[in-house]
Amino acid sequence: MLALRLKAWKTEAVLEEVPEPELPPAGALIRVLGAGACHSDLHLMHDFDQDSLRWGLPFTLGHENAGEIVALGRNGFGLEMGQKVAVYGPWGCGHCRRCAIGEETYCENAARIGAGGGGLGLDGGMASVMAVPDNRLLVPIGDLDPVEAAPLTDAGLTPYHAVKRSLHKLIPGSAAVVIGAGGLGHMAVQILKAVSPAKVVVVDTRSEALAFALNLGADETVMMGADASSHIMEITHGQGAEAVIDLVGADSTISLGMQVARTRGDISLVGLAGGSAPFGFFTTRYEVEMASTYWGTRAELMEVIALARAGLIRSHVQSFKLEEAIGAYRLMREGKLEGRAVITPNL
Ligand SMILES: [Zn+2]
Ligand SMILES: [Zn+2]
Structure with missing residues (x-):
């Protein structure tokens, strides 16, 4: 599959072919229907380096994701194949005290994990399929449009x-x-x-x-x-x-x-x-x-999704095909976007 990858610090991301991911044993595979392009991706491409982040390269960008479950590992209670979900972006260890109260942004084991989440040191959503390591990171979105739901996970949260x-x-x-x-x-x-x-x-x-x-x-x-x-x-x-x-x-x-x-x-x-x-x-x-402050908690993502489902907030998006993603980031850098650019890898 085609993926938008960060291959070296202080360079633009590039589109390249990568193998489709395997199903994580306790997680899911998501067919990505929306991957938001975030301003922090510009910092990843242009400002940060190995000394500031200590993450391994390369990885697929996209930390604001929503899509459809196409494979489900164990413990997926309450989730089902074909269900539309948003992906909680900061991936902590899942078992420290911070993670236990849903504050995975402030995971006590973050340094040992060596990545911030999918699209932040690990493969994210700017590809047709994304692996999510644990089902706790999935929040059902009901009948929300996944293209509009994707930015809720960061630009909203x-x-x-x-x-x-x-x-x-x-x-x-x-x-x-x-x-x-x-x-x-x-x-x-x-x-x-x-x-x-x-x-x-x-x-x-x-x-x-x-x-x-x-x-x-x-x-x-x-x-x-x-x-x-x-x-x-x-x-x-x-x-x-x-x-x-x-x-x-x-x-x-x-x-x-x-x-x-x-x-x-x-x-x-x-x-x-x-x-x-x-x-x-x-x-x-x-x-x-x-x-x-950095990002938000898992429970807060549920609250943001609930606000959107109640029609009280709505992300305004401009959608781009995966092939157009680099151009979308250039528009963002020039301040020419209104609302959020969302990449739709499966359109
Ligand atoms: Zn972001
Ligand atoms: Zn943790």
Whole structure:
């Protein structure tokens, strides 16, 4: 079968023929119906190297996957052949305390596993068939379109986890700031509107992205720039936001978050741009809590799927054939995608 493979660090991925995977004894084979193209794949291709990740090469990209079960190993209780499922992306050991509570993102044995999951050091979904090592990683999607379900596993789950961290602070009259209106941002806006009464303020550098965010239900948009913080303070009546979700993670966006987080507010740093900002007594309001967050839990993926099945959130996708995947990543790199690019290897 044809697969989109990362073969060397600091190069684009390439399409090549690989053998179809074998059925893992306690897992499943999935006929991939949607594999989301994530911005972090661009970091894999262009920024990271062996020293930063220590993963073996080559592997097939695609860590946001949904498809149909075509082979099922043992212990597949409640699952069946032909069933449509989303694949939980971060693959931990499955038995440490973190994994036991579904936080496989923070698996205590991650260093020993030496990979982050399918598409992250192990073969992912940018091929017609994908092997999933354990059935616990499969979440049935019911009648959701797998092409739209695929991005829920990362572009949906990652902001959902960040929102949930601050949900108790997002009371009526509160505000949440989403920085970055791309693949994750377009989901963050809908998630916030679906689960909280907070006023949602979206920040981006691109006017088209801000218009898109308004269409998805954002209450206010702010152009990123020198006066972004004063604009947000005005919108929040001089108080700032209870939650800032930074989906970019550059020096400038982290500073902006620190300027606009309300006293006792939260800043969740999600974006991988690698920026930083100094922290000191006078750099934020009192008792602002800052955390980097990575992806989300297995139970939260079930919640995200439930939100989508209830019609409360929807991923906006542009689909591409596997042969067009490299072009899709180039469009993403140029900021020319609206919503999420999803590769459909079986179309
Ligand atoms: Zn991702
Ligand atoms: Zn674990």
